[in-house]
């Protein structure tokens with residue numbers, strides 16, 4: 001009965017004419033609707049009882065997925081998943097207390113075959129402070145398993161479901177406050193393969209986007225607690241792939257060779273944001289949008305709802321770094337939503353003339369060595385920060401922030417961006433005025449080394465106090481500048497003071 005009703009409603013929504021016809025003929029619209037609508041829904045095929053010995057599922061640690069299933073019968077598959085609460089690095093020098101399925105964010109990747117009977121064991125580590133459960137979107141049944149899997153610390157619960165529909169599905173914790181559990185990293189993907197399997201590819205990768213809310217600013221160092229108010233307001237501090245800034249860049253970049261076929265399983269845990277998922281420099285040859293059965297071809301950017309997923313397949317033709325982003329682009333460049341697929345192999349100048357995109361798109365992620373920044377943050381916390389440590393950290397940060405305009409060697413660009421190297425303007429500034437430039441920007445006429453500039457430097461207010469102090473200490477001690485040192489405290493004083501009239505009036 002309910003399936004029949006659903007068919008009518010769906011058909012009515014798709015075919016406006018049918019609605020009118022339905023109204024006109026009163027009680028018996030069905031035949032008319034069916035004529036102009038897609039085939040009626042059928043109950044999913046029941047593949048019959050599980051056969052053979054029970055199988056223990058191999059789980060995938062992100063960004064890896066378990067091997068494809070080459071089985072031609074439905075089986076009983078046992079999944080063991082443990083919830084672990086643990087502190088991990090969210091960004092260089094910044095820690096966060098994650099709640100995880102299997103110790104990673106996103107949680108372990110589960111792969112079963114359509115028709116399999118899944119016996120799910122959810123353990124909650126004795127070290128946990130909170131109870132947890134799991135809602136798998138691939139489960140047919142109220143709550144997706146949530147009610148049957150509520151598990152206190154040190155306990156285990158078990159439930160069984162039949163994977164009736166094939167597709168790529170999100171799972172997540174659904175314990176109150178649900179948003180907080182998801183925001184802390186409690187989500188992952190379960191792939192229910194169709195009986196014939198997926199087409200063979202050279203690489204399969206597992207990527208999941210999530211938004212994070214910390215009391216401190218983006219990249220503010222130290223341990224950062226969850227911020228409930230920011231989460232309710234949907235103002236994330238971080239938007240990340242696989243739970244940590246840099247989890248898919250530098251040494252952790254995804255890899256492929258020219259000529260390979262790549263499949264990405266991409267989910268969006270949310271809790272709040274919808275993802276406009278894009279790979280810079282690639283076109284998805286095929287996208288199974290929303291993780292379902294149908295594919296669209298030749299897609300640039302695909303929408304992944306919060307609590308949704310998609311599969312993308314593409315052929316890589318030329319070498320280089322392809323940047324995974326949420327094309328809501330401030331999230332990529334200012335909140336961390338960036339990953340890299342590094343493709344090695346011979347150039348193909350007929351397809352692309354060459355020249356790397358790294359410096360244009362990657363900023364400080366082109367050079368994955370942000371270690372110096374973490375070292376400085378640690379030293380700062382323990383009160384032992386030296387000038388050399390500040391300079392080393394400042395150099396890395398300068399590359400990501402200031403060098404686009406002032407150039408890596410501080411020489412600037414003739415008539416556009418003034419030089420910082422041997423700048424007589426800079427040398428005459430008081431500490432406060434120098435700190436004020438990155439904090440408030442600069443507008444209006446100025447003369448550097450005898451040349452006039454009348455341009456705009458935007459405020460770099462996204463930088464934290466320690467980042468500003470390290471960058472300026474680096475600038476002061478580079479390229480023949482006069483030397484000196486700026487502390488984090490000096491920066492916070494200037495930030496707290498009202499902006500000077502000149503900089504304020506410039507807007």
Ligand SMILES: [Cu+2]
Nearest residue numbers: 132173175181
């Ligand atoms: Cu939970």
